[in-house]
Amino acid sequence: MSASLPISQDARRPARLLTQNSEMRQIGVWNWSLPAWAGRLADGRTYNTCPSAGICAHACYARHGTYTWPVVRAKHQANLMFVLDDLPGWETAMVAELVGAKFHGAWIRIHDSGDFFSDAYLLAWLRICRARPDVNFYAYTKEVDRFRRLTEPNPPANLLWVYSYGGTQDAALDPAVDRVADVFPDEAAIAAAGWASQEASDLLAVLGPRLVGVPANRIPAYLKRLAGRRFSEWQAEVDAERAARHDRRDCRHLRLVVDNTRSTTQHAPTQADQPRAA
DSSP: OSSOOOOTTTTTOOOOOOOHHHHHHHTTTTEEOOOSEHHHTTTTTTTEETTTBBBGGOOOGGGGGGGGGGHHHHHHHHHHHHHHHHHHHHHHHHHHHHGGGGTOOEEEESSSSOOOOHHHHHHHHHHHHHHHHHSSSEEEEHHHHHHHHHHHTSSOTTTEEESSSSTTTGGOOOOTOOOEEEEEHHHHEEEEEEEETTTTTTHHHHHHHHHEEEEEOOOOOHHHTTTOHHHHHHHHHHHHHHHHHHHHHHHHHHHHHHTTSOOOOOHHHHHHHHSOOO
């Protein structure tokens, strides 16, 4: 436990770091989870585990349903507090847990909610991957710049990842080069776009074709917000609107500058200014 950032008295370190839900159990995947996006811990600290989230924050499956149950939210927040308060201790505990025979040859999904929210945290995961070469790891991420800098130059052989649309760094993605995932309204929209769906198995996001289609969760309020668009299209609309507002502010500022340079001094008419007699 860190002396500089003590964990709250009523919080408990999680006994197990990795869990499985019924869907992931069927394909042999274990999950590591953080609370999704932004919130406040029991001790009053605020957090943002998805600093590059864009429109995805408005239609995030991990902010709905079982993820909001108090016992689930408390578990995810305990995970985050462990990372924040004692990153070296958490890293040691994760490596120790992964020694278990059940993880040999298994797959770990890093974050079924949350993302790589800091350089130090991502670097810890890269060390964990290298420490357990007999375990396979994969992740979706919107932290494009962070992965470009810290992961892409020398990735662990047992780590696969897919960049997912719907974040503030979408413009940095190149679908002709990068493995990318986009949320579509439904399976028909994925097929029409010529992308490959990962619906049959989440592992297809990193093991299947490079262009990954994810059908939207059938949450009525989220489907209404999606309005038949892909996440990439929705994010592009928001980015364009933001750029237009920025341009309008710049134009107003320029007009003010021009107005401020206009002279208000009146000069006496010169001879050249006088009307000539007919």
